[in-house]
Amino acid sequence: MNFANLRDRAFANESLSRSECCAVLECPMERFEELSMHVYTVRQRYHGQKVSVQILTNAKSGNCDQNCAYCAQSAVSSAKIDRYSLAPFEVLANNAATAAGKGVNRHCVGLSGMRFGDDQIEAFCGHIRRLKMGTPICCSIGFVTKFQAIRLRESGITRINHNLNTGRNFYPKICTTHTYDERLANIAMLQSIGFEICCGGIVGMGESNDDVIDMLLEVRRIRPECVPINFLIPIQGTPLAAANLQKLTPEYCLRVLMLARLLNPRADVRCAAGRELYLKGHHALMFRAVNSIFAAGYLTASGEGIEDAIGMIRECGFEYASE
Ligand code: SF4
Structure with a gap:
């Protein structure tokens, strides 16, 4: 495989074939440095050395009637998590003040559940x-x-996260209470009224490389402004608590992130959940592909603090985007 050609295709904002995607995911160790440097040139062209940092607030937690196998908040999860309907305004305000004080680039607010009343x-x-x-x-x-959606837009929200989570063929193995097509239709509707879209998925749920490629090609077709890639954090009490994580070596995780970058050259490619677990000690390589991370934890799992994340970005030779 000519990896320089894949870089040039990314510069031309062209998609890749399945066999090219496969070559990235199966890149042998002796060509890893070569591939990662080509990916780095793509990242640098559109994002320089900058890394943006996001924080998450769980504004509504637990009690979901869906059965997403990875999720601690689902109807089939017995995980010990906080369960509440809408969090008090002060919780959001405190986190928003923290975000503003530290120059965090985005404040992502999550709500558990799949359907909501107008109230x-x-x-x-x-x-x-x-x-x-x-x-x-x-x-x-x-x-x-x-x-x-229009009411959300009028309230000041400009971007919505709605992940595909995995490839179409694998989707029924992780969720049966809604369909892949419902997710696609929701995203299309949100785009039609002007929302920016944050759309990615989770790797490590037992899917094949083909499923990862399916997901990433579908994400590419959507052209989201942000592509968050999560690596499964198995949570006790969920159906995936004992998932086989052998595949999630640092090298494999990095190859997934590099493919996400080549397919979405201009987007924010974010390494989301699992970063601290699977890529500790490999963040400098990770930033060759990724220009965005979370700090201060995930919806139901802890993570690296904001100051530590900013320090880590600098130690890797990259710039915190707020500077
Ligand atoms: S991922 Fe969302 S829809 Fe699925 S179970 Fe969790 S809260 Fe519900």
Whole structure:
């Protein structure tokens, strides 16, 4: 495989064939440095040395009626997590103040659940309207009606996270309470009313390389502004608590991130959950592909603090995007 050609295709913003995607995911160790340097030139052209940092607030936790196998908040999870309907405004305000104080680039607010009443959306929008901290807010949310989406947009949210999670063929193995096509339709509706989209998935749930490629090619077709790649953090009490994680070597995780970059050269490619678990000690290599990370934990799992994350970015020779 000519990896320089894949770099040039990324510069031309062209997609890759399945066999080219496969060559990236199966890149032998002796060619790893060569591939990662080509990916790095793509990352640098569109994002320089900058790394943006996001924080997450779980504004509604647990009690979901869906059965996503990886999720601690699902109907089939017995994980010991906090369960609450809409969090008080002060919780969001405190996190927004932290985000503003540290120059965090985005404040992502997640809500458990797949469907919401108009009254729930209105209450949430009320919180968002009261937050005037300056940090852009994005919202991780399930399926919303067009009316609800417009209300979210009017409240000041400009970007919505809605992941595909995995490839179409593997999707029924991780969730049977909604379909892949429902996710695609929701994303298309959100794009039609002007939302930026954050869309990626989770790797390490037992899927094949073909499933990862399916997912990444579908994400590429959507052309999201941000592509978050999560590596499974198995949570006790979920169906994937005992998932086989042997595949998630640092090298494999890095190859997935490099493929995500080649397919989405201009997007923010974010290494999300699992970064601290699978890529500790490999962050400098990770940043050759990735220009965005989370700090201060994930929805139901802990993570590296904001100051530590900023320090780590600098130690790797990259720049915190707020500087
Ligand atoms: S991922 Fe979202 S929809 Fe799926 S179980 Fe968790 S909270 Fe519910």
